[in-house]
Amino acid sequence: MNKPNYQEARVRTKNKVNVRHYEIEESAKQVGIGKKYYLRTYGCQMNEHDSENICAMLEQMGFTETNDVKDADLVLLNTCSIRENAHNKAYGMLGRLKHMKATKKDLIVGLCGCMAQEEGVVNTILTKYKWVNFAFGTHNLDKLPEIITKAIEENKQNIDVVSEEGDVVEDIPVKRASTIKAYVNIIYGCDKFCTYCIVPYTRGKQRSRRHQDILKEVNELKDEGYQEVTLLGQNVNAYGKDLDDNYGMEDLLEDVAKTGIPRIRFVTSHPWDFTDRMIEVIAKYPNIMKSVHLPVQSGSSRILKLMGRRYTKEEYISLFDKLRKIPNMHISTDIIVGFPGETEEDFEETLALAKYCKFDNAYTFIFSEREGTPACKLPNKVPEEVKEERLQRLNAVMNQYFLESNQKLLDKEFNVLVDGKNETGKTSLSGYLENNKLINFDGPDELVGKIVKVKVTEAKTWSLNGKLV
Numbered sequence: 001m002n003k004p005n006y007q008e009a010r011v012r013t014k015n016k017v018n019v020r021h022y023e024i025e026e027s028a029k030q031v032g033i034g035k036k037y038y039l040r041t042y043g044c045q046m047n048e049h050d051s052e053n054i055c056a057m058l059e060q061m062g063f064t065e066t067n068d069v070k071d072a073d074l075v076l077l078n079t080c081s082i083r084e085n086a087h088n089k090a091y092g093m094l095g096r097l098k099h100m101k102a103t104k105k106d107l108i109v110g111l112c113g114c115m116a117q118e119e120g121v122v123n124t125i126l127t128k129y130k131w132v133n134f135a136f137g138t139h140n141l142d143k144l145p146e147i148i149t150k151a152i153e154e155n156k157q158n159i160d161v162v163s164e165e166g167d168v169v170e171d172i173p174v175k176r177a178s179t180i181k182a183y184v185n186i187i188y189g190c191d192k193f194c195t196y197c198i199v200p201y202t203r204g205k206q207r208s209r210r211h212q213d214i215l216k217e218v219n220e221l222k223d224e225g226y227q228e229v230t231l232l233g234q235n236v237n238a239y240g241k242d243l244d245d246n247y248g249m250e251d252l253l254e255d256v257a258k259t260g261i262p263r264i265r266f267v268t269s270h271p272w273d274f275t276d277r278m279i280e281v282i283a284k285y286p287n288i289m290k291s292v293h294l295p296v297q298s299g300s301s302r303i304l305k306l307m308g309r310r311y312t313k314e315e316y317i318s319l320f321d322k323l324r325k326i327p328n329m330h331i332s333t334d335i336i337v338g339f340p341g342e343t344e345e346d347f348e349e350t351l352a353l354a355k356y357c358k359f360d361n362a363y364t365f366i367f368s369e370r371e372g373t374p375a376c377k378l379p380n381k382v383p384e385e386v387k388e389e390r391l392q393r394l395n396a397v398m399n400q401y402f403l404e405s406n407q408k409l410l411d412k413e414f415n416v417l418v419d420g421k422n423e424t425g426k427t428s429l430s431g432y433l434e435n436n437k438l439i440n441f442d443g444p445d446e447l448v449g450k451i452v453k454v455k456v457t458e459a460k461t462w463s464l465n466g467k468l469v
């Protein structure tokens with residue numbers, strides 16, 4: 001048994017990252033034959049993409065997918081640790097599964113993803129959730145076939161979570177959720193250690209993939225007809241800093257643009273690592289979408305310092321202004337309210353920054369204490385009701401800007417990548433503008449997967465309505 005260890009998870013060395021290749025034992029390919037799996041994914045795009053790998057590995061093992069948990073022989077939860085409510089959702093699901101297991105003794109239940117990298121969670125699984133069959137972390141995702149085989153064959157709980165710095169593993173199979181848009185990992189882990197954040201512990205050391213491997217994947221996706229790639233990482237702007245080939249995010253963006261894939265997106269950017277050359281490259285290539293997610297977290301330089309964000313409010317604004325100069329640039333952000341020590345004045349600085357930036361979109365959060373992070377030990381905790389009240393005030397202001405940002409698009413025509421059928425059913429199709437705004441409109445099914453011109457006819461806070469041109 002390997003258990004997660006926060007002391008190990010905190011270590012960062014200059015050691016070179018090892019690149020491994022995915023392998024599966026022939027015997028593991030028989031394990032799931034005749035059995036069904038149900039996979040539930042929580043959290044960010046990174047987890048969604050990991051789930052695409054998990055599905056493919058399970059199917060290599062012979063399992064077939066079911067969308068009905070009651071039909072499943074194997075249930076796997078790919079979990080998220082970022083805030084308390086993510087934890088609660090996964091524990092709630094485990095509660096349901098315990099009941100199911102009471103009547104279905106052979107049901108196999110496993111936990112993976114970020115929660116499995118947490119010391120506290122694994123200790124709880126070992127003591128209070130002894131019926132959970134296996135757990136593995138984010139660092140040894142590629143070992144899934146081995147871990148599940150062992151849990152089934154030995155018929156006892158198998159916990160295999162490593163906290164060492166981690167490798168880069170190439171050639172893990174993937175079952176992509178879309179035939180139009182694809183995620184491409186470019187960098188794993190994070191070395192920023194913002195004081196509130198659990199990610200550097202659960203996702204480990206910053207590890208960039210070799211650019212040759214990334215470009216090969218993008219070229220293959222383009223040849224398969226994919227219209228869009230999203231380059232993924234906790235902090236994509238740090239791409240290449242851990243490699244010694246003098247090749248950074250600006251070079252990668254430029255080379256990905258040169259592949260000619262129609263649309264390129266990238267998330268998430270830390271302001272600290274954003275260079276002027278990156279901005280030039282984004283402006284220069286039409287297939288790099290003019291949409292940047294640039295988390296600010298707070299508008300108070302004092303709080304930013306406590307958060308360990310490495311920039312001041314003024315430095316953020318200066319970067320923001322440079323990006324805004326790119327025509328049609330869409331900038332979204334993340335903001336945390338109620339960080340320990342946040343006063344009413346600090347919060348008002350956040351409101352003032354939001355007013356200045358008029359973000360096109362934002363994810364706003366209440367600070368959630370994550371066990372093992374430095375922010376847990378900070379004094380002057382903000383009472384829950386004050387956090388709630390600040391979140392509501394912030395959202396009221398932000399929503400008004402989202403609406404204004406959408407209203408500016410009224411009566412104009414834009415290129416839209418048609419994603420698929422509209423889920424609300426009110427119009428037949430939906431898709432995304434280059435700036436990442438969602439638009440709903442009527443049109444024939446054959447347009448799915450194509451880039452078409454749509455005129456904006458109605459602006460709402462969260463979406464647009466339009467008409468095919």
Ligand code: 5AD
Pocket residue numbers: 082083196197198295297334335336365366367368369370
């Ligand atoms: N509490 C609240 N929000 C958090 N985030 C990260 N950690 C926490 C936390 N402990 C938010 C940040 C980050 C986004 C992905 O989640 O805003 O940018």
Ligand code: SF4
Pocket residue numbers: 190191192193194197198199200234235270
């Ligand atoms: Fe967390 Fe900060 Fe790394 Fe983002 S940059 S994943 S907020 S530590």
